[in-house]
Structures are given as C-alpha cells and as structure tokens.
Amino acid sequence: MNAHVPHQTLVTPEKPRALASGQFKVTARDVDVYYGEKQAIKKLSIDIPDRAVSAFIGPSGCGKSTFLRCINRMNDTIPTCKVTGLIDVDKHDIYDPKIDVVQLRAKVGMVFQKPNPFPKSIFENVAYGPRIHGLAAGKTELDEIVEKSLRKAGLWEEVKDRLAQPGTGLSGGQQQRLCIARAIAVNPEVILMDEPCSALDPIATARIEELIDELRQNYCIVIVTHSMQQAARVSQLTAFFHLGTLVEYGDTDEMFTAPQEKRTQDYITGRFG
Amino acid sequence: MFLWTVLLIVLMSAIAYVAGRSRAAGLVVADGPRLHSLPSYHGLLVAAGAMLGGLALAILSALVLGTQSVVTPAAAVIGAAIAAVPLYSRSAADFRARNAFERVVLVVLVACSAVAVLTTIGIVFSVLFETMIFFRSVSPIEFLFGSHWSPTGTPASFGLIPLLVGTLLITVIAIAVAGPLGLLSAIYMAEYASPRLRNVLKPVLEILAGIPTVVLGFFAALTVAPLIRRTGEAIGLDVASESALAAGLVMGMMIVPLISSLSDDIINAVPQSLRDGSYAMGATKSETIKRVVLPAALPGIVSAFMLAISRAVGETMIVVMAAGLAANLSINPLDAVTTITVQIATLLVGDQEFDSPKTLSAFALGFVLFFFTLALNYIALRIVQKYREQYD
Ligand SMILES: Nc1ncnc2c1ncn2[C@@H]1O[C@H](COP(=O)(O)OP(=O)(O)OP(=O)(O)O)[C@@H](O)[C@H]1O
Numbered sequence: 114m115n116a117h118v119p120h121q122t123l124v125t126p127e128k129p130r131a132l133a134s135g136q137f138k139v140t141a142r143d144v145d146v147y148y149g150e151k152q153a154i155k156k157l158s159i160d161i162p163d164r165a166v167s168a169f170i171g172p173s174g175c176g177k178s179t180f181l182r183c184i185n186r187m188n189d190t191i192p193t194c195k196v197t198g199l200i201d202v203d204k205h206d207i208y209d210p211k212i213d214v215v216q217l218r219a220k221v222g223m224v225f226q227k228p229n230p231f232p233k234s235i236f237e238n239v240a241y242g243p244r245i246h247g248l249a250a251g252k253t254e255l256d257e258i259v260e261k262s263l264r265k266a267g268l269w270e271e272v273k274d275r276l277a278q279p280g281t282g283l284s285g286g287q288q289q290r291l292c293i294a295r296a297i298a299v300n301p302e303v304i305l306m307d308e309p310c311s312a313l314d315p316i317a318t319a320r321i322e323e324l325i326d327e328l329r330q331n332y333c334i335v336i337v338t339h340s341m342q343q344a345a346r347v348s349q350l351t352a353f354f355h356l357g358t359l360v361e362y363g364d365t366d367e368m369f370t371a372p373q374e375k376r377t378q379d380y381i382t383g384r385f386g
Numbered sequence: 387m388f389l390w391t392v393l394l395i396v397l398m399s400a401i402a403y404v405a406g407r408s409r410a411a412g413l414v415v416a417d418g419p420r421l422h423s424l425p426s427y428h429g430l431l432v433a434a435g436a437m438l439g440g441l442a443l444a445i446l447s448a449l450v451l452g453t454q455s456v457v458t459p460a461a462a463v464i465g466a467a468i469a470a471v472p473l474y475s476r477s478a479a480d481f482r483a484r485n486a487f488e489r490v491v492l493v494v495l496v497a498c499s500a501v502a503v504l505t506t507i508g509i510v511f512s513v514l515f516e517t518m519i520f521f522r523s524v525s526p527i528e529f530l531f532g533s534h535w536s537p538t539g540t541p542a543s544f545g546l547i548p549l550l551v552g553t554l555l556i557t558v559i560a561i562a563v564a565g566p567l568g569l570l571s572a573i574y575m576a577e578y579a580s581p582r583l584r585n586v587l588k589p590v591l592e593i594l595a596g597i598p599t600v601v602l603g604f605f606a607a608l609t610v611a612p613l614i615r616r617t618g619e620a621i622g623l624d625v626a627s628e629s630a631l632a633a634g635l636v637m638g639m640m641i642v643p644l645i646s647s648l649s650d651d652i653i654n655a656v657p658q659s660l661r662d663g664s665y666a667m668g669a670t671k672s673e674t675i676k677r678v679v680l681p682a683a684l685p686g687i688v689s690a691f692m693l694a695i696s697r698a699v700g701e702t703m704i705v706v707m708a709a710g711l712a713a714n715l716s717i718n719p720l721d722a723v724t725t726i727t728v729q730i731a732t733l734l735v736g737d738q739e740f741d742s743p744k745t746l747s748a749f750a751l752g753f754v755l756f757f758f759t760l761a762l763n764y765i766a767l768r769i770v771q772k773y774r775e776q777y778d
C-alpha cells in the first residue's frame with residue numbers, strides 16, 4: 114500500500130438532500146476486520162442515516178459483504194473472523210461483550226444474496242421470527258403479523274391462498290420477497306441486503322426495488338449491489354469500497370455525476386472492477 | 387487349475403490389448419483419415435473381448451467337466467481367441483472403438499448388479515421354499531399366533547409371539563439408549579464441537595462400531611448383567627441373571643456410532659445458508675438446531691434410525707450371551723427373553739436332520755426376520771421420499 118490516505122466524505126446530517134430525518138442509525142469508527150492473518154477491512158469509518166437507503170458498491174472481494182455482516186455480527190459465525198474498532202447501532206456499541214447478539218439481530222435484519230427460505234410452509238417462514246421472539250400473544254395476532262409482513266413485502270396477493278405450502282416451492286423472486294417478509298416480521302430497524310437481486314430476473318428485480326423504496330419510509334436500509342443502475346435507482350447514499358477501504362461515501366446523485374475520487378469515477382464508468 | 391485359468395485369461399487379455407492397440411496405431415498414415423478412437427481404445431476393446439470370451443468358455447467348461455478338468459484353461463484360451471480375433475480384425479480408422487468400449491463397460495456393470503440382485507432373490511426363494519415345507523407340519527396360524535415356543539419339547543410347539551416380543555423388547559431398549567445418545571452426540575459433533583475436537587471424536591466413536599459383537603456380548607454377560615442384577619437386588623427388584631435390559635443396553639452401545647456417524651453426516655449436509663437465515667433472525671444456536679436444522683435433516687435421520695433398528699433386530703451374539711435362551715413371553719426388561727435370531731442360531735447348532743420341523747422352523751423364523759427388515763426399509767424409504775427436496 115502507498116501512503117495515500119483514502120479520502121472519505123463523512124456524511125453530515127444536512128448533506129444528502131434526500132434525507133429527511135437527519136439521524137444516524139449506524140456509525141462505525143476505524144473498523145478493521147481480519148480473516149485469520151488476512152485483513153479484509155482497513156480502518157473503515159462510516160455514518161449511515163436512518164430512513165434512507167445506502168448502497169455499497171465496489172469490485173468483487175473488496176469487503177462489502179464482510180462489512181455488512183459486521184453490522185449484525187453475522188461474522189461471529191465464522192471462527193477465523195476478528196473485528197476491531199467501534200460499531201454503534203443507535204449509539205450502542207454492538208461489540209460490547211454485554212450486548213445480546215440475539216436482540217441485536219432481531220433489530221438488524223438481513224436478506225441474503227441467494228434466497229434461503231426455510232424448508233417450512235410460507236406461513237411458518239414468516240412466523241419464524243415472531244415465534245422465537247414471542248412477538249405474538251396468540252394465533253390471531255400471529256396471523257396478523259404474517260399478513261402484514263407479506264403485504265409489506267408485496268407477496269400477500271400471490272400467496273394468500275397457499276400459506277400452508279412450502280416456501281421452497283415459490284419462484285426465485287417470490288422466495289426473495291418471502292425472505293424480506295420474514296426479515297420484517299420481527300420489526301427490525303435496520304435491514305441489510307447482500308445483493309438481494311443477483312439471482313433474479315429484471316421483473317422480479319423491479320418488484321424488489323419498488324419494495325425497498327417503500328420500506329425506506331420506516332427503516333434504515335443498506336444494500337450491496339453490483340449494478341450501478343440499481344444503486345442509482347434505489348439509494349439516496351452510495352458508498353464505494355475498494356481493497357477493504359471505504360473510498361467515498363455520499364449523496365448518490367452527486368456520486369454518480371461528480372465523484373470526488375478518480376477511483377470512484379473509474380469504477381462507475383466501468384474502467385476497472 | 388483355477389490359478390492357471392486365471393493367469394491364462396489375464397495373459398490373453400494383455401496380448402489382445404497390445405495387439406489391438408498396435409494394429410490401430412499402424413492404421414495412422416500421414417494425410418490419411420483420422421482415427422475415430424485413440425489406439426488404446428481399440429486395444430481395450432479387443433482385451434475386453436478376450437477377457438469376457440475366455441471367462442465365458444472357461445465357466446462353461448468348468449460347469450460341464452468340473453473345476454479340476456485340464457480342459458478348463460484350454461477352454462479359456464480358446465474362448466479368448468474366438469472373441470478377440472473378430473474384434474481385432476474389425477479395427478479400421480472409422481471403427482468407433484471408443485463407443486463400443488462404452489457399451490462393454492455398461493454390460494459389465496449390469497452383469498455385476500444382476501449377480502447381486504439374483505443372489506438376493508435366490509436366498510429369499512430358498513428360505514420361502516423351506517418355510518413352505520415347515521408349514522406342512524405346523525400350521526401358519528399356530529406359528530404366527532402361538533404364544534409358546536419350545537421346539538425341542540414334547541409335544542414341540544412353535545409359537546412365534548414370545549420370540550417376536552423378545553426381539554421387539556430388546557430392540558426398543560437398544561433404540562431408547564442409542565437414539566438419544568447417538569443423535570445428541572451427532573448434534574454436538576456437527577454443530578458445537580471445534581473442528582479439532584471433531585476430528586478426534588468421530589474416529590473414537592467409529593472404533594466403538596468396530597468392536598466385534600462377541601466382545602460386546604461377553605461384556606454384556608459378564609459385566610453389565612451382574613451389575614444390573616446387583617443394583618436391582620439392592621433396591622429390592624427381582625432380576626434374572628440374564629436380562630433383556632443388559633442385552634438391550636449393550637446393543638444400544640453398539641449402534642450409537644451407527645446413528646451418530648450417519649446423523650452427523652446428514653446434519654452437515656444441511657446448507658449453511660439455512661442456518662445463516664435463522665441466526666440473522668436473531669435465533670440462538672439451539673433454536674436454530676431445533677427449528678431449522680433438525681427438521682431439514684429429518685428424512686436422513688429417520689433412515690439412520692431405521693438402519694439402526696435393522697441392525698438391532700438382526701443382532702445375535704450379544705443376545706445369545708446376555709439375554710439367554712428362555713422363550714419367556716414377557717415385556718419386563720428385567721426378565722430373561724430370547725429373540726428370533728438367537729433361536730435361529732441355536733436351532734441350527736449341532737447335529738441336524740434337515741427335514742425335522744425343528745430345523746425347518748429356523749427358515750420360517752428367517753423369513754419373518756427378512757420380512758421385518760424389508761418392512762422397515764420400506765418405511766424408511768417412504769419417509770425419505772415424502773420429505774425429500776425440502777431444501778436445495
Ligand atoms: N469466510 C472467509 N474466510 C476467509 N476469507 C474471507 C471469508 N469471507 C471473505 N473473505 C475474504 O475477504 C475479502 C472480502 O470478501 P467479501 O465477501 O466481503 O467481498 P465482497 O465485496 O462482498 O465481494 P463480492 O462482491 O464478490 O461479494 C475477500 O478477499 C475474501 O476472499
């Protein structure tokens with residue numbers, strides 16, 4: 114590495130014009146992530162606002178998924194992975210030993226690249242979270258939560274007559290919306306999405322993008338994507354990652370029209386990546 | 387003669403290979419047509435012909451003239467030559483030796499599986515046949531529903547029920563021991579143990595599977611049974627010196643590795659993405675295992691249990707030593723009972739007339755046993771089919 118210190122646009126609450134609330138939901142300071150000896154994230158700092166969509170873009174292997182998985186501590190499931198630095202959600206250090214990881218993950222939901230519905234019925238897939246967290250007092254309440262979540266995920270009309278059928282029997286796009294419904298059933302505040310559309314056709318992708326846009330009203334959403342168009346369409350903020358560092362983070366429109374860094378410009382215009 | 391025959395067939399095949407290969411290689415000329423198949427395929431095809439032809443004629447001669455006949459090795463050579471020469475002379479640039487060899491491979495594979503299947507069918511029919519003869523002297527009703535088993539008594543009685551109940555009792559005890567132990571240790575190994583610990587634990591458990599059942603049997607008879615008897619007496623229970631409990635416990639220990647090893651593989655085959663999905667919802671590890679991993683692994687676990695039950699039902703040695711020979715009709719685990727397999731073994735030990743009902747009853751018992759395991763396998767298969775493809 115050369116001595117070049119990556120320039121970072123730390124977003125200020127006023128900065129992205131798209132933001133209404135001006136609240137930061139997730140903040141990270143000097144985060145390093147190692148897989149064994151190998152460092153995957155270097156000195157990363159970022160402020161992610163509430164009620165907005167932030168897109169993570171960057172070439173393959175630059176650490177987007179790794180950082181995303183730090184935010185709900187899914188990296189805990191990888192024995193070799195070590196995270197240092199500070200990550201706060203709602204001003205609480207989530208790597209504090211006193212924190213309850215289970216509670217954190219209920220608050221910070223995740224949707225994976227490949228749809229991974231459980232081998233259970235559609236209903237049971239969505240009811241899974243509410244059941245384990247005891248969110249529903251009775252059957253009727255559980256029914257309501259399931260319906261509400263499926264409606265929010267835009268899947269209700271398609272599956273309301275076959276809730277008892279296995280979730281794995283749905284099409285890829287429907288499965289992914291089921292996974293989103295499953296994630297929002299536990300009332301998370303942050304939703305992390307790792308390339309949620311990469312296994313989907315353009316129509317299903319458009320459905321999910323619409324959905325993300327609606328969810329933005331109530332949630333803090335972070336989405337990893339390889340599609341510049343998608344980042345431009347759904348996000349208000351964009352973060353560009355390169356070789357484990359955050360190169361640039363700011364208003365999506367500005368980033369795509371006038372990036373401050375040459376590397377960002379090269380990536381966006383397709384000159385490397 | 388046998389050795390000679392084998393050696394000659396191998397020799398003929400080797401010669402055929404070299405000859406076929408070099409003839410094909412000789413076909414290559416500059417600017418000429420390309421060989422369809424590589425020379426080695428021509429060689430392999432001729433060699434396969436030699437081997438199959440030699441085997442066929444040698445077996446035929448052995449069947450007609452007896453295995454000791456000097457004609458057999460000669461027949462092998464002649465058969466190999468008859469089969470190989472036409473193949474040898476057929477080789478030409480456009481001869482598709484590669485595809486032809488593929489068919490030879492198919493035929494060999496089909497023949498091998500046919501031998502296995504036909505042998506099984508043969509065994510079943512011979513057992514069925516002897517069972518029919520047995521039913522000439524003892525009525526099937528009496529056999530299937532009789533509650534008294536005493537093949538050497540006067541008059542002899544052949545009631546299956548005590549043996550069936552004894553078999554079931556011991557099997558139930560064994561599964562009650564091995565099921566939870568095996569499954570829970572599999573869960574521990576697959577989900578909780580560090581890779582290093584797992585690499586130690588798994589082989590250790592598999593050593594347990596490798597202990598000969600005779601050894602387990604005398605362990606049951608000399609260590610476990612007296613222990614149970616003493617413990618029982620200490621708390622005022624009446625325990626037979628050979629008890630179903632002792633046999634069942636030790637048999638359970640025998641099948642723990644079977645269940646744990648199979649279940650461990652099955653649990654490992656559940657995709658990590660399902661676990662991730664559950665953890666990301668804020669589920670704990672044990673919730674994830676209970677609600678996602680085990681349901682997804684259920685079909686495999688069920689078939690592991692079915693296999694274990696088949697093993698337990700078919701096990702003889704431990705029961706002979708630890709549970710005894712007394713055909714008591716009892717479901718008390720502290721009594722001495724006997725099983726179908728034990729009775730088969732004792733019926734056929736020693737001098738026999740092969741047409742007495744006593745001896746023939748062993749075949750009837752064998753048939754029941756066979757039917758029992760067949761039914762279990764069928765159930766396992768159905769369960770697996772019903773739940774298969776739940777995850778991909
Ligand atoms: N489980 C792991 N063990 C070891 N190294 C890993 C692991 N997961 C990721 N890495 C490494 O960390 C680096 C960052 O990986 P990461 O998955 O975060 O990239 P990414 O930006 O999401 O890439 P992509 O766009 O291809 O998904 C890569 O060099 C990768 O090889």
Ligand SMILES: [Mg+2]
Pocket residue numbers: 177178179307337
């Ligand atoms: Mg990734």
